Each structure stands twice: as C-alpha cells, then as structure tokens.
C-alpha cells in the first residue's frame with residue numbers, strides 16, 4: 001500500500017467506522033477515498049503507518065489508551081485546587097458504591113432482589129414501602145462512605161434521622177443521598193438512579209442549649225444536614241439504564257462519565273455539559289393536571305399549542321424516575337417539574353437529597369431551578385425529609401414559567 005493512504009489524525013476503533021468516516025471526510029483534502037473503508041483497509045493503513053514509523057511500537061490511540069477516568073478527573077481538580085483534598089476519597093467511595101448498586105440493579109431479576117423488603121412491612125419515614133434494593137443500596141452507600149474515613153454525618157431517604165459515623169471512622173463531611181431513586185420503576189427495569197450531595201460539617205459536635213428529648217449527637221447531626229444547596233461542595237447522580245452514567249459537579253461545571261464495563265471504570269464522556277438555552281420538551285406527571293394551580297395548567301397548555309415564546313409546540317416526556325427525567329432534560333433541554341398540587345401542597349420531591357443536588361448540577365450546566373417562588377439552592381431545609389415543589393431546566397423555559405408565576409401572584413395580590 002503506497003504512503004498516500006496516510007491520514008493525519010484519527011480515532012481507530014474497528015466498530016466506529018462512522019468515526020473514521022467523519023475524520024476521513026474532514027481530512028478529505030489529504031485523501032480521496034470514495035467508499036466506506038472496510039476493516040481490512042483500516043488495518044492496512046495502520047500497518048503501513050507502523051512500518052513507516054519503524055519504531056515498531058504501533059499506533060498510539062489517544063482516546064483509547066488514556067481515557068480520563070473519574071478518579072483522574074477528581075485528582076486533576078484537586079491538583080488545580082478546584083476541590084478539597086478529601087473529595088477524592090469521598091468520590092471514590094461513592095463511585096465504588098454506585099458500581100456495586102449498578103450490578104445489583106442489573107441482576108435484580110436473577111438474584112431475587114426485585115420486589116418489596118420484608119413483604120412490604122418495612123415502611124420508611126415518608127410512608128413508602130421499602131424495596132429490597134432500597135435497603136441494600138442504602139447499606140452499600142453507608143458502608144462505602146463510612147470507610148472513606150471522611151464522613152461525619154449521613155442523611156438518607158431510607159434513614160428516619162441523620163446518622164453519625166462511629167468515632168473510629170468519622171471525618172468532617174456530610175453526605176446526603178437518595179440511594180435508589182425511582183425504585184418504584186425498578187421491577188419494570190426502567191431507569192433508576194442514586195442521587196448524592198456533599199457538604200462540609202458546619203457545627204461542632206455538641207450544642208449547648210439542647211432540646212429536652214433530643215440526644216445531643218442527634219441535634220448535631222440535624223444541624224449539620226440542614227444546609228442550603230448553595231453550600232454543596234459536590235453533587236451528582238448515577239443513572240442505571242442502558243448505560244450506567246455518573247454526572248458530577250465539584251463546583252466547576254457539570255461533567256458526565258460513562259461506566260466502561262470492560263474496564264469497570266467511569267470514563268469522562270461528557271465534559272462541561274451545557275443544557276440548551278431553551279428546549280422543546282416538557283416533563284410533568286400530567287395525571288396530576290387537575291390538581292395543579294390554574295397558572296401551571298395555562299403554562300403547559302401554551303407549551304402544547306405553541307402559544308409560547310418559542311412559538312413551537314413542545315413534546316411531553318415523563319419517565320417517572322427523577323434521575324432519568326433530569327438526565328434527559330440536561331442533554332436535550334426543556335423543563336422538568338414536580339410542582340405543588342392539591343394532593344402534594346409541597347410537591348413530592350425531597351429538598352435535601354433530591355431537589356438540591358439536581359438543582360446544583362443543572363445550574364452548573366447553565367440551567368435554572370426553582371420552587372416557583374425561590375431559587376432551590378437558597379432554601380434552608382427545616383427538616384431532613386422536607387419536600388419542595390421543583391421546576392428545573394433550560395434558562396429560557398424556567399424564566400418563562402417564573403414570569404407566568406410572578407404575573408399570577410401579583411394579580412392575586414390586587
């Protein structure tokens with residue numbers, strides 16, 4: 001094969017012929033192939049390059065050989081002092097737990113891990129029947145965080161009250177999490193996820209003026225978990241779906257990592273995710289339509305009819321798993337919401353470990369998140385399992401809804 005089949009730069013992964021085609025087209029000026037290159041052509045190319053380079057070391061495939069793993073990403077952030085040193089241990093323990101939960105979820109049907117825990121007799125503080133995997137994923141995350149040696153307090157959807165990590169392992173960070181969000185969809189193999197947030201422990205161990213019936217340590221835990229989302233050091237979710245994805249922010253943008261099952265590592269695939277300024281998808285549980293404020297009904301009607309600022313008719317997408325609905329909104333734009341309604345006057349989603357971490361990620365990606373009156377990240381929780389209405393998504397979509405709400409509330413005051 002003559003030297004003319006040189007190509008300046010490319011990713012050469014046999015199954016990614018289309019990648020070759022893109023690179024090939026881009027470099028058309030360097031070569032004038034007229035048909036889709038076959039694997040043989042590619043390997044012939046490689047062979048000739050190797051001979052030419054006569055170093056015998058073979059072609060260096062940059063993207064394959066030095067992928068940016070999640071750990072490397074976190075270490076680089078620490079090196080460039082964009083994150084505190086301890087964050088690497090915290091994120092390492094969380095990524096280990098998520099890999100474990102991903103495997104438990106993907107094999108749930110085979111390992112009899114579908115269905116309710118304790119025949120449905122186990123109810124969490126929110127009155128929800130706990131699934132077997134709610135309990136298991138909660139334990140997996142708690143253990144992983146405990147052994148990071150950095151954790152002081154843990155608050156979970158599946159724990160009635162925040163818990164301290166025992167002395168020998170305790171540190172100065174607070175983790176809040178929903179170990180398996182959307183678990184009501186699990187048995188139908190619909191996407192689920194883990195949501196987490198990391199705060200620094202703010203108050204010292206004992207509080208002087210203790211309330212009579214609360215243990216000092218409990219009061220301390222409580223105080224440390226009731227922090228506004230604006231104080232998050234890191235937040236993220238791991239989605240268990242057709243691929244397992246971790247989306248994370250350490251306060252410098254939102255980044256997506258895909259779990260490569262071949263090497264068992266989260267690899268950076270979506271650096272600096274930016275939510276589109278405006279989308280064309282709305283995502284609400286419309287079964288609650290008749291329970292909504294008339295203002296929201298009017299807004300959604302306008303999205304459907306195209307009688308909105310974009311003049312476009314929106315599509316409806318609703319999976320009923322917060323992680324999956326937010327992930328799609330982050331990538332495609334538009335607006336997702338679980339608003340207040342007559343049934344749920346404070347909405348359904350929990351501020352501390354659902355609304356706040358998701359709002360942090362959306363804002364870091366250029367979007368907005370509100371409860372209809374206030375920026376979610378400014379709200380100071382009163383209780384660990386407090387619920388808040390949540391509307392998040394593309395800046396222009398959330399702005400348009402906020403203007404409708406403001407107009408409405410000013411009319412109500414007249």
Ligand SMILES: O=P(O)(O)OC[C@H]1O[C@](O)(COP(=O)(O)O)[C@@H](O)[C@@H]1O
Nearest residue numbers: 178180181182183184285320321322
């Ligand atoms: O079925 P509904 O009322 O639309 O609620 C769906 C919402 O409830 C949730 O399933 C609640 O989460 P949990 O499964 O963690 O309790 C969210 O994932 C989802 O956004």
